[in-house]
Amino acid sequence: MSTVTETTARxxxxxxxxxxxxxxxxxxxxxxxxxxxxxxxxxxxxxGTTSTMVQAFIVLTLACMWNLLAGYAGxxxxxxxxxxxxxxxxVLILALNGVSPFAxxxxxxxxxxxxxxxxxxxxxxxxxxxxxIATWVLAATIMLVIERFSALGSGTGLPMPGLSGxxxxxxxxxxxxxxxxxxxxxxxxxYLVMRGRLGLVLTAIRDDEVxxxxxxxxxxxxxxxxxxxxxxxxxxxxxxxxxxxxGVQPNAVFxxxxxxxxxxxxxxxxxxxxxGPILGTAVYMVLQQELARYNAWYLIIFGLVAIVVALFARRxxxxxxxxxxxxxxxxxxxxxxxxxEERRGLLRRxxxxxx
Amino acid sequence: MVWVNDIxxxxxxxxxxxxxxxxLSLMFGVMKVVNLAHGDLAVVAGYIAVGIIxxxxxxxxxxxxxxxxxxxxxxxxxxxxxxxxxxDRSVLTTLMVTFGxxxxxxxxxxxxxxxxSRGLGVGNxxxxxxxxxxSQITIAYLLLMIFGAAVVVLLGLQYFLSRSxxxxxxxxxxxxxxxxxxxxxxxxxxxxxAAAIAFGTVALAGIAxxxxxxxxxxxxxxxxxxFAFAAVVIGGLGSxxxxxxxxxxxxxxxxxxxxxxxxxxxxxxYIVFLAVLVIRPQGLTARRARS
Amino acid sequence: xxxxxxxxxxxxxxxxDLTVNxxxxxxxxxxxxxxxxxxxxxxxxxxxxxxxxxxxxIAGLHHPTEGSIWLDGEDVTKVRPERRAVRGIVMVPExxxxxxxxxxxxxxxxxxxxxxxxxxxxxxVYELFGWMAERRSQRTAQLSGGEQQSVAIxxxxxxxxxxxxxxxxSLGLAPVVVQRIYGMLPQILxxxxxxxxxxxxxxxxxxxxxxxxxxxxxxxxxxxxxxxVTPEEVEAAYFGLAVLARGDDPPGTPRSWGKAVPPKxxxxxxxxxxx
Numbered sequence: 068m069s070t071v072t073e074t075t076a077r078x079x080x081x082x083x084x085x086x087x088x089x090x091x092x093x094x095x096x097x098x099x100x101x102x103x104x105x106x107x108x109x110x111x112x113x114x115g116t117t118s119t120m121v122q123a124f125i126v127l128t129l130a131c132m133w134n135l136l137a138g139y140a141g142x143x144x145x146x147x148x149x150x151x152x153x154x155x156x157x158v159l160i161l162a163l164n165g166v167s168p169f170a171x172x173x174x175x176x177x178x179x180x181x182x183x184x185x186x187x188x189x190x191x192x193x194x195x196x197x198x199x200i201a202t203w204v205l206a207a208t209i210m211l212v213i214e215r216f217s218a219l220g221s222g223t224g225l226p227m228p229g230l231s232g233x234x235x236x237x238x239x240x241x242x243x244x245x246x247x248x249x250x251x252x253x254x255x256x257x258y259l260v261m262r263g264r265l266g267l268v269l270t271a272i273r274d275d276e277v278x279x280x281x282x283x284x285x286x287x288x289x290x291x292x293x294x295x296x297x298x299x300x301x302x303x304x305x306x307x308x309x310x311x312x313x314g315v316q317p318n319a320v321f322x323x324x325x326x327x328x329x330x331x332x333x334x335x336x337x338x339x340x341x342x343g344p345i346l347g348t349a350v351y352m353v354l355q356q357e358l359a360r361y362n363a364w365y366l367i368i369f370g371l372v373a374i375v376v377a378l379f380a381r382r383x384x385x386x387x388x389x390x391x392x393x394x395x396x397x398x399x400x401x402x403x404x405x406x407x408e409e410r411r412g413l414l415r416r417x418x419x420x421x422x
Numbered sequence: 423m424v425w426v427n428d429i430x431x432x433x434x435x436x437x438x439x440x441x442x443x444x445x446l447s448l449m450f451g452v453m454k455v456v457n458l459a460h461g462d463l464a465v466v467a468g469y470i471a472v473g474i475i476x477x478x479x480x481x482x483x484x485x486x487x488x489x490x491x492x493x494x495x496x497x498x499x500x501x502x503x504x505x506x507x508x509x510d511r512s513v514l515t516t517l518m519v520t521f522g523x524x525x526x527x528x529x530x531x532x533x534x535x536x537x538x539s540r541g542l543g544v545g546n547x548x549x550x551x552x553x554x555x556x557s558q559i560t561i562a563y564l565l566l567m568i569f570g571a572a573v574v575v576l577l578g579l580q581y582f583l584s585r586s587x588x589x590x591x592x593x594x595x596x597x598x599x600x601x602x603x604x605x606x607x608x609x610x611x612x613x614x615x616a617a618a619i620a621f622g623t624v625a626l627a628g629i630a631x632x633x634x635x636x637x638x639x640x641x642x643x644x645x646x647x648x649f650a651f652a653a654v655v656i657g658g659l660g661s662x663x664x665x666x667x668x669x670x671x672x673x674x675x676x677x678x679x680x681x682x683x684x685x686x687x688x689x690x691x692y693i694v695f696l697a698v699l700v701i702r703p704q705g706l707t708a709r710r711a712r713s
Numbered sequence: 714x715x716x717x718x719x720x721x722x723x724x725x726x727x728x729x730d731l732t733v734n735x736x737x738x739x740x741x742x743x744x745x746x747x748x749x750x751x752x753x754x755x756x757x758x759x760x761x762x763x764x765x766x767x768x769x770x771i772a773g774l775h776h777p778t779e780g781s782i783w784l785d786g787e788d789v790t791k792v793r794p795e796r797r798a799v800r801g802i803v804m805v806p807e808x809x810x811x812x813x814x815x816x817x818x819x820x821x822x823x824x825x826x827x828x829x830x831x832x833x834x835x836x837x838v839y840e841l842f843g844w845m846a847e848r849r850s851q852r853t854a855q856l857s858g859g860e861q862q863s864v865a866i867x868x869x870x871x872x873x874x875x876x877x878x879x880x881x882x883s884l885g886l887a888p889v890v891v892q893r894i895y896g897m898l899p900q901i902l903x904x905x906x907x908x909x910x911x912x913x914x915x916x917x918x919x920x921x922x923x924x925x926x927x928x929x930x931x932x933x934x935x936x937x938x939x940x941x942v943t944p945e946e947v948e949a950a951y952f953g954l955a956v957l958a959r960g961d962d963p964p965g966t967p968r969s970w971g972k973a974v975p976p977k978x979x980x981x982x983x984x985x986x987x988x
Contacts, residue, residue: 143517145458189700195513196456199521200651201699204692207648211689323643327525334518363529370526377518378507587826594812594823601810604772606798606827606872 105247109240117243121311123352124246125304129329130336130344131253132300135260137330138339139269140293141276143195145326146202149186149209150298152321154179154305156213159315162229163218169245172306179302183295191287191294203323210321224316227309242311249303256296257341265289273339327366331373337383346385427559428677434561435677436653436670437569438634441627442646443653443665444579445620451660452596452616455505455516459524461646463621464628466527467493468637471629472540482633490625497621498614505617506610524643531639539636568630572669575623576662582619583662592616645688652695658705667706718749723786725750725907726771726802726876731780733763733770733931740766742931743780748876748924753898753908755922757915759951762928764911765807768880771909772804773797785875799827801875807884807911809865811853817864818849824868831873832904838867841897859890866894870901877901879910883917895921915947929953 109117129147136142157175162168190201214222230238260266268289271279280286309315328351336347351369358365376383382390446460457463470492471485480488508519552562583589591612595602599609631637631646649672657668672691679690698705724747733741741763748754756764769775771782773794781790789797798804812820821835839846842863848856853864862882869877883891891914898921902908912918918925919939927935927950935942935950948954 137514137518141514143514143521145517145521189696193699193703195517196450196454197655197699197703199456199458199517200648201696203643204648204652204695204699207644208689208692208696211686211692215685323525327521330518330521331525334522363533366529367526367533370522370529374504374519374522374526377515377522378504378511381511381515587822590815590819590822591826593814594819597812597814598810600774601806601812602823603774603794604798604804604806604810605824605868606795606803607823608793608795 102247102251106244109236109243114236114239117239118311119352119356121242121246121307122355123348124250125308125311126328126332126351127250127344127348128253128300128304128307129325130332130348131257132297132304133326133329134333134338134340134344135257135293135300136297138333138343139261139266139273140290141273142290142294143199144202144297145199145323145330146204146206147297147301147329148321148323148325149202149206150179150183150301151305151308151325152206152210152213152317153182154302154307155309155315155320156219156305157302158306158309159219159225159227162227163225166229168227168229168306168310169241172245172249172303172310175306176299176303179305180295180299183298184291186298187291187294191291206321206323210317214317220315220317222317224314224319226314227312230310230313242307245310246307249307253300253303254341254345256300260293260296261341265292269293324366327370331369333383334373335369335376335383337385337389339382340385340389342388343383343385347383350384425681428681429674430559430561431565432674432677433670434565434569435673436666436668437572438565438627438630439649439653439669439672440666441568441572441575441630442624442650443657443669444576444662445622445624445627446647446650447654447659447662447665448579448616448623449620450654452592453501453505453509453613454513455509456520456651457505457620458517458520458647459527459642460620460624461648461650462524462527462531462642463493464624464631464646465531465637465639465642467625467628468632469531469535471632472637486626486629489629490622493625494618494622498618500621501614501617502610506613524647528639528642535639537639539638541632541636562634564634568634571626571630572666575626576666579619579623580662588612588615648695649691652691652698655695655703655705656698661705664705671706722749724748724783725785726909727783728767728771729781729783731767731770731782732778733766733775734778735766740931741770741777741928744928744931744933745780746926746936748907748909750907751902751905752923753902753910753921755918755925756909756911756928757913757918757925757947757951758928758934760913761930763931764928765880766931767928768804768878768909768911769806772802772806772878795827798872798874799829801829801873802878803869803872803874803876804878804880805865805869805882807880809858809861811861811865811868813854814852816850816852817845817856820853820864820868821871825871828871829873829875833870833873835871838870841870841900842867858886859894862886862890862894866897874906876907876909879908879912881911881913883912883914891917915951919947927951 105120108120129151133144133147136144136147154175157178158168158171161171161174166174186205189205190198193201213219219225233241261269268279268284271282271284272286272289276286305320308320312319332347332351333344334347335350336345337343350372354365354369358368380387442461442464446457449455449457449460467489471482471489474480474485474488475482504519504523505516508516552560554560581589583593591602591607592615594605595607595609595612602609602612628637628646652672653665653668655668656671657664657666672694675694676687676691680687682690726746726748728744728746730743730745731741732739732743744763744767746754746756756767758764766775770777773789773792773796777790781788783789784797784800784802789800789802792800812823815823818835821838825835839849844860845863845867848860853861856864866879882894886894895917898908910918910922922939924938925936925942926933927947929950930953934953935946
């Protein structure tokens with residue numbers, strides 16, 4: 068799992084560069100255990116808990132995508148709710164045509180990815196601030212366009228066909244497992260992207276776009292790939308949302324609140340790291356559970372914490388953990404070893420510079 | 423010829439959009455900050471005005487004199503603290519922070535004022551009425567006054583920027599803040615002044631909107647921010663009068679959209695906005711291409 | 714411009730052991746200088762030698778890693794750049810850096826906003842640069858390179874600085890224009906200013922300077938009066954070649970004015986700790 072390269076530095080000291088420290092094998096095993104345990108949840112816990120978990124899965128998937136966009140591709144999009152809504156509606160459309168919603172989910176994700184291409188063409192030449200606003204307008208426009216179709220329920224939406232045959236427990240469990248699968252896929256995608264060449268290019272672009280370009284990196288193409296991946300991921304989350312809500316309502320699936328939740332989760336957890344979205348989603352769930360009684364308060368607190376973290380702890384909570392405990396669960400960086408020494412900070416290619 | 427009436431309505435509404443937009447344009451032109459919370463600040467100003475009027479029963483027009491300075495001060499403080507801190511980190515941080523602020527403000531308003539919309543009761547009966555030209559054209563006095571106010575504000579801003587000391591400082595700092603430092607100028611302070619002006623004008627716009635229409639927690643982004651930005655982009659960044667032009671184009675496009683289908687009013691505006699973004703992002707008045 | 718320095722005077726501007734790092738790169742390494750009132754002190758050196766970094770650090774735009782900066786006996790190392798300008802250290806930056814959307818007169822007005830009291834008024838600047846008065850309402854983006862340089866200098870002058878810093882005046886300008894601008898130095902000095910300048914054109918620097926220092930990769934390689942250094946020594950210092958021995962000094966001894974300067978010990982390539 069780790070590559071080792073021998074290099075001789077100027078001072079004739081021998082350096083060794085690896086992808087990971089010893090503890091990563093433990094992480095891999097640990098992750099497998101976690102996934103297996105989670106898969107058993109429907110047999111072990113009440114359905115209320117699994118429903119809550121589905122919500123967490125949705126937010127975690129979205130957070131992974133926003134993290135890829137903002138933390139690696141440098142694209143702050145406040146319009147990802149467009150894909151959430153599109154994913155939901157694609158599942159609805161397929162279900163209205165006789166496809167089982169669960170089977171429709173992966174198709175819907177792919178369709179969302181396809182739509183991402185023309186949308187990217189519309190906004191790709193815009194810089195940061197303009198880009199953000201443009202994505203917001205796109206999302207609002209797409210919602211308004213969809214609301215014109217009475218076949219899709221216009222402004223009030225439609226219930227999801229194809230789910231009535233399930234018993235409530237089975238539906239709950241199936242939704243849960245699909246949610247788990249989507250989340251694992253999202254995390255795996257993020258890991259593979261970052262570990263591979265794409266991740267290297269993204270980090271280069273993020274550090275110095277001009278230098279990256281002159282080294283041959285195809286900046287536009289790379290960003291487009293990330294945008295499309297994010298479209299697929301958010302679409303999958305949207306489809307999952309539609310199934311979990313047993314229907315689609317435009318205001319619910321196209322709400323800016325999704326972007327708020329995914330952005331805050333990533334910012335708080337640690338932008339530009341894989342562990343960050345996981346931590347951020349956990350924070351979100353805690354806040355949501357504790358403060359749900361008080362209506363909008365959880366969002367207010369969530370937002371305020373995100374602002375504070377963005378300003379004062381740029382690499383988020385996970386950044387703090389990484390900083391002080393030097394733990395990294397997912398081996399996407401590089402560690403520099405000198406002869407005899409545990410580690411040196413010099414060549415640490417971190418995931419995250421916040422923005 | 424009901425179209426003529428629509429076009430006039432569109433032009434006049436453009437004045438309101440320009441009022442929303444000039445603060446956004448100023449902050450972006452000077453500090454390179456896209457304040458995603460811009461629209462929500464207008465709503466906050468409107469709600470503060472509602473609160474003050476409810477508690478103290480002062481005439482509506484007094485609320486301008488009270489709320490606008492408060493918001494201007496708030497703008498200075500927010501710029502010197504939060505926004506400057508975000509600017510010092512990176513552009514992306516500024517976006518994230520202003521987005522966070524926008525969400526927090528809306529959630530806060532929802533929490534304290536509920537989702538119901540409310541308006542500022544306009545006391546004077548004359549203002550609520552309208553006059554007619556011929557049989558086809560009806561113009562509300564209030565809307566006309568808002569348009570007039572927009573023109574006055576823009577004229578004032580233009581004069582301020584081109585003639586006054588601080589206006590000059592703002593323009594210099596917008597061109598090259600480091601060179602300004604070398605001339606002894608504390609650019610952070612000048613940024614604060616620009617933000618104060620931006621917040622002041624958006625407060626004005628928010629209260630005017632509350633008089634003309636209904637305030638609700640979510641209109642900060644749905645209605646105001648996107649349209650303010652649309653006005654800036656369509657008209658062209660860097661030109662105050664371009665903002666008015668952009669607002670007018672937007673207003674007219676919306677009225678035409680409403681004619682086609684009543685629910686397409688907003689959609690028409692968005693489509694025009696997107697078209698401009700794609701085809702000519704530098705807007706209708708700017709000379710250089712800027713993205 | 715005799716270059717004679719008072720025996721026990723306080724320098725107007727002093728830099729002590731200034732070290733500036735740009736990330737891992739050491740841009741300046743323990744550079745020191747003293748500028749006395751009325752002098753024209755020139756910093757020469759090849760590209761990347763650290764000349765502009767030195768001036769920018771003195772102006773306050775960079776923070777030194779080590780060392781200090783003194784204005785008339787007061788430590789200004791921690792003073793913000795805008796405050797330093799108000800105190801009298803005014804820089805004409807490399808590349809002019811005019812406010813392009815402002816007119817000539819407005820550029821001067823910005824320079825005068827926080828000006829000290831002194832002999833330089835708008836009229837005086839217009840006198841110095843004959844063409845400026847009638848073009849004062851023109852936007853500076855439309856001016857030629859030489860005209861822009863004049864406006865940049867004018868903008869600095871109306872602030873009535875004590876130390877005027879000129880960063881690479883000659884960059885991008887025709888030699889004739891450069892000569893004309895440097896030709897105005899005497900008039901500027903006559904009003905009591907002191908000048909610290911960075912110049913790539915060595916012969917130009919030697920012509921106008923009363924003292925000079927040569928930088929190479931962030932170190933000082935030569936220091937002294939133009940009248941006391943030979944062209945060979947300047948060339949050697951500029952390019953970092955071995956210095957010719959002169960008379961009774963041991964071979965290879967670098968020169969400073971009057972006495973040999975022992976070479977500084979090399980620094981280790983990596984300092985410990987985080988990047």
